[in-house]
Amino acid sequence: MTEPLLAVRDLQKYYFEQDSFVDSLLGRDPTSVKAVDGISFEVERGETLGLVGESGCGKSTTGETLLRLREATGGAVTFDGRNVFEMDDDELKAFRRDAQIVFQDPFSSLDPRMTVGDIVAEPLKIHGIPESADGESKREWRRDRVTDLLERVGLSANHFDRYPHEFSGGQRQRVGMARALALEPEFIVLDEPVSALDVSVQAQVLNLLDDLQEEFGLTYLFIAHDLSVVRHICDRVAVMYLGNIVELGPTDDLFESPKHPYTKALLESVPRPSTAEHGRRVEALPGDVLTCRRRETRRPAVASGLGVRRSSPLTTSPSNRGVTAP
DSSP states (O other), X not given: OOOOSEEEEEEEEEEEOOOOHHHHHHTOOOOEEEEEEEEEEEEOTTOEEEEEOSTTSSHHHHHHHHTTSSOOSEEEEEETTEEGGGOOHHHHHHHHHHEEEEOSOTTTSSXXXXXXXXXXXXXXXXXXSSSSSOHHHHHHHHHHHHHHHHHHTTOOGXXXXXXGGGSXXXXXXXXXXXXXXXXXXXXXXXXXXXXXXXXXXXXXXXXXXXXXXXXXXXXXXXXXXXXXXXXHHOSEEEEEETTEEEEEEEHHHHHHSOOSHHHHHHHHTSOOOOXXXXXXXXXXXXXXXXXXXXXXXXXXXXXXXXXXXXXXXEEEOTTTOOEEOO
């Protein structure tokens, strides 16, 4: 069995609130918000793993933490056999060439004072690529490289000297993808890359992601809350709920035979175009809207014994669609 490209083990990211004077005086433990609470999963080479869940469940924090854009509270992340959290500065810089991210917001993730050409070329400059060339040759090589990247993501050389405000949302997201591809990474975290785009543009970007994956042999962690998008592009899906992964399995099996009550509730909320579904009532999970501090208030999950807890997620088996231990 081949080693996965990425292995996440018991990843934790807690945010600690500042104690009041009274709390400190009484020796109370600091209050924490458990954004990511001990999750584990693997991503195989060349696959797309979807990470889904409602807003605030810890999806984006997971992606940023495993890339060391945020400091983890605990756990381990192994990338191509290397422990990411134990890397020194030089090793981390090398890791940045192998693992990149495309951010959710195409409007705020691009520097408005830089041209598109400079934005895409910035990773090359930071990493000193190309290494063996004089100043003028480097500039020419980078311009050719950036032009090629822009064309690969559906833009053109004419866009090189334009600024982000001159582009639509879909075009800006393509610029973000070109920037992520500049260092020829193996792995890309896609943090809701189409959620801010019109539906017509979403399809174009998703098809582009498929094409880029096939051309460059990329591996994706695809973070989203739109289940129809996830079903289109992902090989496997992990369902995240309040900092925990509650179910994990092949995309088709999970959509057709979900096991966890929260997964079922998510799928029930997806609009269906069939006329037979007209007037169908969607049953909401009863109880309070949960927080990262109070986890066991929605009755169906608790009553069925599948409430959020620190344990292995349910795994939908591709063979019999049963629930197995991962």
